[in-house]
Amino acid sequence: METLAMHISNGIINGPVAAVFAVIALAAMAYCVRRGRQDLDDRLAPMAGLVAAFIFAVQMLNFPIFTAGVSGHLLGGALAAMLVGPWVGALCVAVVLVVQALVFGDGGVAMLGLNITNMAVIGLGVAYLLIALLLRVLPRTPAGLAITAFVSALVSVVVAAMGFVLQYQLGGTTDLGENLAGLAGTMAVSHLFIGIGEGLITATTVVTVAKVRPDLVYALRALKPAAPATVPTVGGVR
Amino acid sequence: MGAGHAHVLYRETDSPVHRLPPEVKIAAMVAFTIAVVATPREALWAFGAYALLVAAVAALARVTAGWLLLRSTIELPFVLFAVALPFIGAGERVDVAGVQLSVDGLYGAWNIVAKGTLGVWASLLLAATTSTRDLIVGLDRLRCPQILIQIATFMLRYLDVLVGEARRMRLARISRGDDPRFVWQLRGFAAGIGALFLRAFERGERVYLAMLSRGYTGRLPTVWQGSAAATTGQWLIAATVPVMAATVAATAAVLT
Known part of the structure; x- marks a missing residue:
């Protein structure tokens, strides 16, 4: 199995900045744990596990982009926000990152705070804000849902990549001088392409799930409070 | 498995x-x-x-x-x-x-x-x-919050479900004459990914319900604590x- 790392590895960002972001990430995750506990019911528990497994699998697909060692992969943030909501979704992404750092060496353990901040906090936050906004604005059709999923995935990936650029500016171990703008540009362009791929995968997945089991899409729950009460199926649900 | x-x-x-x-x-x-x-x-x-x-x-x-x-x-x-x-x-x-x-x-x-x-x-x-x-x-003994442990447990369990389901779907495609090897067949892959997710979820849901009916309460089973x-x-x-x-x-x- 050929797997490549993309998360920030040890030694890229200096210790103090990593420590500050570790505190930020810890505080954000503590809040998500509190909010997520209320969300996690019988339907969401297996969904959260599957979303985490899906993200885990999808993050193994790496795209080395350009020559300068900039690579990227799908983040899965928007998918998580759509299917299990922002709180549990952030926890799913964080769990994936922790397991990857601990047993795959993907992303340095000392850099976990930075990676969680970028992908679980910034990525999920941006994605969910966009989802909440777009679902209200766009028509409630499969196309509207697809556009919502696509746009939120695309934007959240690019913004999360910019999180790395910001952290590098704050505490990169090597001063790049004016080349930092070049790094920002490369990251933005490469993640634009990744974002398109991520958007397509997120949109197809969410639309398929919404068509067959709309009850499973967290983002749609808040919109349809008057949904018909589900009749308990005798003999088990499928 | x-x-x-x-x-x-x-x-x-x-x-x-x-x-x-x-x-x-x-x-x-x-x-x-x-x-x-x-x-x-x-x-x-x-x-x-x-x-x-x-x-x-x-x-x-x-x-x-x-x-x-x-x-x-x-x-x-x-x-x-x-x-x-x-x-x-x-x-x-x-x-x-x-x-x-x-x-x-x-x-x-x-x-x-x-x-x-x-x-x-x-x-x-x-x-x-x-x-x-x-x-x-x-991680559980290091006092990691229960909800994270629960997600991690399901994640590792469902990875196998996901991989197994993907293998079955690939076999089904090949046996129906598809040849999913080239980049231009990405469309088939993209169309399949939603179905894969759903199939894996429904399988995973059954696993979860079976666990619940056997007394799962969200805590790790004691036999794991070998x-x-x-x-x-x-x-x-x-x-x-x-x-x-x-x-x-x-x-x-x-x-x-």
Whole structure:
């Protein structure tokens, strides 16, 4: 199995900045744990596990982009926000990152705070804000849902990549001088392409799930409070 | 699949490191990594000392150097980034074989390669000696919030479900005359991914309901807690590696 790392590895960002972001990430995750506990019911528990497994699998697909060692992969943030909501979704992404750092060496353990901040906090936050906004604005059709999923995935990936650029500016171990703008540009362009791929995968997945089991899409729950009460199926649900 | 859900990196052998309780190993690995990252990059000798520590633990865990090196390729993208640094770094320049290189960039490249590699080695050693089930038990004993443990448990369980479902769907496609090998068949892949997700979910939901009906309450089953929690002696044994690393880091910080 050929797997490549993309998360920030040890030694890229200096210790103090990593420590500050570790505190930020810890505080954000503590809040998500509190909010997520209320969300996690019988339907969401297996969904959260599957979303985490899906993200885990999808993050193994790496795209080395350009020559300068900039690579990227799908983040899965928007998918998580759509299917299990922002709180549990952030926890799913964080769990994936922790397991990857601990047993795959993907992303340095000392850099976990930075990676969680970028992908679980910034990525999920941006994605969910966009989802909440777009679902209200766009028509409630499969196309509207697809556009919502696509746009939120695309934007959240690019913004999360910019999180790395910001952290590098704050505490990169090597001063790049004016080349930092070049790094920002490369990251933005490469993640634009990744974002398109991520958007397509997120949109197809969410639309398929919404068509067959709309009850499973967290983002749609808040919109349809008057949904018909589900009749308990005798003999088990499928 | 039924074999305790061991992951690809786990090495099924017996060694003193394998026998240590997981929570002890996780704590030691995290502490070691932090000591490495905190070391000033100019202290070249310190990184040699860390590499010796890694080699000692690897020998104890019966992990061969070849396996460790082969698996280290995971950090290749960052090595490439590191190689670029001397060329794009700012500040003072030195002349190396006729090429103007940034001094800061050279140190930066060294910093990333050395610290990154040591970090990868440390986590590979943890992965080689700890099954995923033990890893979750370890995180649980380290007082990780229950909701995270629950998500992690399901994630590792469903990875197998997902892979199995993907294999079945691929077989089904091939047996119907598709040849999913080329880039232009990405459309079929994209269309299948939603179906894959749904099928895996419904299978996963059945697994979950079966667990609930057998008394699952969100806590880890007690049978998983195979070994007892770590004793003070085990904590002390495992602490030797991070303590030595911390000593090296402190010495390096004082000297530079």
